[in-house]
Amino acid sequence: MSFSQDALLAFVAAVDNGSISAAARQLGKRQSTLSESIANLEIDLALTLFERGSRQLSLTAAGQRLLPLARQALAAHDSLQLQAAALASGVEARLTLVLSDTFHTGSVEPALKAFASLYPYTELECLVGEQDDLLALVRSGRAQLGLMSGDVQGGSEFAVRELPQQARTSLYVAPDHPLAQQRPAGAWALPAHRQLRLQTFTNTLPPDGHTGSCWYAPSYLLLLEMTQLGFGWAELPDWLVARYAPELVPLALPGWPQQRSLHAVWQRAQPLRPAAAWMLQQFLQPAALDPTPG
Amino acid sequence: MSFSQDALLAFVAAVDNGSISAAARQLGKRQSTLSESIANLEIDLALTLFERGSRQLSLTAAGQRLLPLARQALAAHDSLQLQAAALASGVEARLTLVLSDTFHTGSVEPALKAFASLYPYTELECLVGEQDDLLALVRSGRAQLGLMSGDVQGGSEFAVRELPQQARTSLYVAPDHPLAQQRPAGAWALPAHRQLRLQTFTNTLPPDGHTGSCWYAPSYLLLLEMTQLGFGWAELPDWLVARYAPELVPLALPGWPQQRSLHAVWQRAQPLRPAAAWMLQQFLQPAALDPTPG
């Protein structure tokens, strides 16, 4: 016959409180109950855990040795209990986000930090995608919540909320690019040079007015690298350039830099569950978030 | 009301065996018992753990999520149980050895390895000391078992067993020492040079016949270093020199190298407890040990 979890609890409570009576008060049980529990535990283990000194009890060598293991067993028990409570309360076991690279890392970080402590039993997965790629991930259920820039094309399929933050983007070229030399550069000069454009995997983006030659990449980070290598000009998020390629030169054209609105999207047919809803709220209330520097 | 450990056991057994009935057979209980246990566990956790397919049951997402935690809780429980059993069976919680540096490390290592797996819940402490220092550690109870070279002076206070192994020692000097140059050196040449001698902290070693000047150190490792620095000649264990100072030169004198007997000592008044007794046996049966090379 093995010992019970309650006996272990009585054991560590008695140690922590210095007496069985105090432990009983803390646990809301009778002294006789805990006395019996500990006595039975000692019988089950075939060991003496406490040295019953007249007025205070002290741990035996064996007791000192077993105490940390007892704590560990209780902690494992509690951990299971907490995880189960989280699952039972409807909190999802895993939350998958898709973020656009237009989101400044520093603005996401505090939300994730708070999430980690508030939902310790929920796994978090962060994907990165743009435009149609992002919407496809949300549509397929691969991700529950998407944070994207620009307008949402999906129509009534998605629930959309506009975020109070905005993303500033500019047109950049490498320092040795011809466009970086001419000052001031006019918008007429752009079509003469290669544009580096975002092209999603799913490839349903409408063409914009640009008529010149283009190279394409599915992520802003890749566009950034291609810009660094001097392959052409590109529209890039300002924070991304400031952080990873500060040497790039912004083109001072009329109408630039632009402020692009940011949106949170999810499946309208599938309401957000607690963790996802909380995460959305974090982005809707920028008070709790650090302002994007720059 | 919280779940019991038995319920967790039923849970993982059902998962491992693929069915509740099989789990019941494995655990030696009735199927109805385990069925109720798991049902109660699901009630306590407010979760559905199993998808009761007609003929086979499969884990819910929540069940998959909780399974590793349940295993961990059971493992912690078992660990406590095993440690308690070890303590209750009289195995000491900590075993402290004192080894002489004359013991070849390679001859001790297999014993320690086997010890680690045989007594996983016993802490092991290895001290190093020579002669009187070693005996003092055993006498005070600081160590339970000592493995030393040479004869035991303590009289009836100690229990002594001679070990089948022996330690070979030689007289060494540094390569640039005068004694290393003369060939052949006679014993008469020794007193003219400084001797590096073992002197224990407790300092009750009798003087031997040497009449020349001496420097002293309490450990062979220190003597070794002093010999390397050319301070004099010293008697050192061969294996120690071969391993840490192969450049030292042995003096080819009549009667050298010597074979020194090795002894295990412990307090006669305090019989060896299981782990210590096992350890002693390992050294008494050199069959299980690697032979000392060289």
Added chain:
DNA sequence: TATTAACCATCGGAGAAACCGATATGTCGT
């Protein structure tokens, strides 16, 4: 010294839980 206040151990009884045996039900393969 007698008293009070803590503390711990023990005992008997009430309630709860575990366990068993039997039974009903459902599914798969023959």
Added chain:
DNA sequence: ACGACATATCGGTTTCTCCGATGGTTAATA
């Protein structure tokens, strides 16, 4: 249709837990 195998459910017994009361011991106090 039937046997083999699975799970769920239902009484009944045993076991465990918890409580309340009691007694013994020690330390501080009047």
